[in-house]
Amino acid sequence: MQKSQDVLVLLRQIIRATELHDKQLSRVTGLTMPQLMSMQVLHMQGPMTVGALANQMNLTQATVTSILDRLEKKQLTTRVRSQEDKRKVLVYPTGEGLALLKSAPATLQDRLINAFEEMQEWEQSMIVASLERISSLLGADSIDAAPMLDVGPLDRS
Amino acid sequence: MQKSQDVLVLLRQIIRATELHDKQLSRVTGLTMPQLMSMQVLHMQGPMTVGALANQMNLTQATVTSILDRLEKKQLTTRVRSQEDKRKVLVYPTGEGLALLKSAPATLQDRLINAFEEMQEWEQSMIVASLERISSLLGADSIDAAPMLDVGPLDRS
DNA sequence: GACAATTACTTTGCAAACCTATGTATAAAA
DNA sequence: TTTTATACATAGGTTTGCAAAGTAATTGTC
16 A cells, blocks of 8 residues: 555654754854754743653663763753752753744744644644544554654743 | 644654654664665665765764774674775674664664554555655655655564 | 751762864866 | 765864762751
8 A cells, every 4th residue: 555655754754854953053043953952941831840851752861970070061051959949950041041042943843833833723733633533543642642743942931 | 724734743753753762772772863864775775885885874984984884893894905996994783783783672663663563555555655656745855765754673684 | 056968069080972174085177 | 096075983172961979958867
């Protein structure tokens, strides 16, 4: 069946496009992907503990600690020990960090959204229905997806 | 517009599902993702030079060389210097390497394909059309996607 | 209240993945 | 033949990522 192959190739293309876009964004900002991702999560979801950040990104605490060391050295984040519970450490993006995100170029999702909004109602519905179908086939519908397609900059919050 | 957000979340979920699946597969095979990816490309597209392999994966030659060092140590690939042009080195998967791929569990794409084949003709067409639309919106349609959704094992060639 | 268990984070040590720059051999061009 | 280009390997570096062990603070439990 040709269509099955088409689906695989198309999905692969879409995933690949977001990968390439992420890499480009990474070069532009001068941050590595995990660093950029950390900044994004902090920006989208606000300050949080080191552990929470690790969970968001499916990494161990130790890994996130070292990423934060580097972000801190670049003055993009700061760590503040919680007063209520002194075991906890809250991570904040600095003004400089937020500025960096805002200065990044338009994202893939901006482009996608703009084009999508131009579509006819029926086509929008068709696309959403199709994606829902695929998502459930992959068992992806149970995944708590962060509200971003890629780690792009965006003041959508 | 709610639907725009839906699209982003759904795409994110789909991408995330393939990521998680890749990681699991990586654990099962005992290979890291780049190693697994290399094996897959060799399997799907046949023996090729180190440089060609690097291009396929958007990595530098140096990076691929070190990955091949490790695969070779595990006896999963071999390098053979070309006779026509002695600068070139062809990379072959070993029998052991191919066996490893075949022994891996059913992939995400198997599940996807099976479910897809069960669908009504109209739904299949709708999904393909939707994916094509998104792919072109992302500029992904110009990407030469390897014929696989993720780096899973498959004797579909 | 004391002491064990748990929690949150950091540190350490290590493997792997990346990169840039450089080296080495071969091939092609001048 | 000398130069230039190509294909790969090597050297040296940073970053990611983990497990294991360490430190400090909190929460039982008797």
